[in-house]
Amino acid sequence: MKGLSGSGKSTLACSLGRELHSRGKLSYILDGDNLRHGLNKDLGFKAKDRIENICRVGEVAKLFADAGLIYVASLISPYRKDRDACRVMLPDDNFIEVFMNMPLELCEKRYAKGLYRLARSGKIKGFTGIDDPYEPPLNCEIEI
Ligand SMILES: Nc1ncnc2c1ncn2[C@@H]1O[C@H](COP(=O)(O)OS(=O)(=O)O)[C@@H](OP(=O)(O)O)[C@H]1O
Numbered sequence: 001m002k003g004l005s006g007s008g009k010s011t012l013a014c015s016l017g018r019e020l021h022s023r024g025k026l027s028y029i030l031d032g033d034n035l036r037h038g039l040n041k042d043l044g045f046k047a048k049d050r051i052e053n054i055c056r057v058g059e060v061a062k063l064f065a066d067a068g069l070i071y072v073a074s075l076i077s078p079y080r081k082d083r084d085a086c087r088v089m090l091p092d093d094n095f096i097e098v099f100m101n102m103p104l105e106l107c108e109k110r111y112a113k114g115l116y117r118l119a120r121s122g123k124i125k126g127f128t129g130i131d132d133p134y135e136p137p138l139n140c141e142i143e144i
């Protein structure tokens with residue numbers, strides 16, 4: 001799942017995880033926001049750190065896929081180049097890119113964490129969708 005904050009990535013990832021569980025499939029959700037508390041806690045939001053973040057999640061996803069698990073990666077993943085690098089890293093039938101194509105205004109309205117407000121007022125710099133870019137995918141399998 002890729003998309004702006006508030007686009008519904010985590011919500012959909014959780015629903016999918018529950019559905020897979022109910023069908024007896026072993027799955028794991030790799031949520032960007034959560035991984036940033038552990039595996040990726042040394043990373044910030046400058047382009048270089050986001051690239052490293054996405055690369056690491058791609059590597060973990062590869063391990064999960066090798067172990068026969070279904071992974072659901074839920075990250076903003078704003079740069080096309082890094083998403084495409086993950087696509088190359090993972091076998092074709094293991095990679096379904098889902099783009100949560102929600103208008104920024106709707107994301108901003110739904111987002112409960114208050115970060116858009118801080119970004120709008122300049123208290124947070126480099127917030128995706130406000131003063132950091134989001135490059136929409138050109139070749140995703142699913143667009144919502
Ligand atoms: N500057 C800036 N830009 C974007 N997002 C920010 C920023 N600072 C903190 N946050 C919080 O981090 C969450 C996104 O982390 P990700 O790992 O998915 O981002 S990325 O893929 O590396 O771009 C994101 O949460 P969700 O999008 O709701 O998961 C934000 O809560």
Ligand SMILES: Nc1ncnc2c1ncn2[C@@H]1O[C@H](COP(=O)(O)OP(=O)(O)O)[C@@H](O)[C@H]1O
Binds near residue numbers: 003006009010110112
């Ligand atoms: N399909 C939907 N319709 C209405 N509200 C939604 C939908 N999906 C998510 N939400 C709500 O929008 C907010 C942001 O969703 P979330 O999954 O946390 O987004 P993200 O992980 O992309 O930041 C949450 O309050 C969530 O309950």
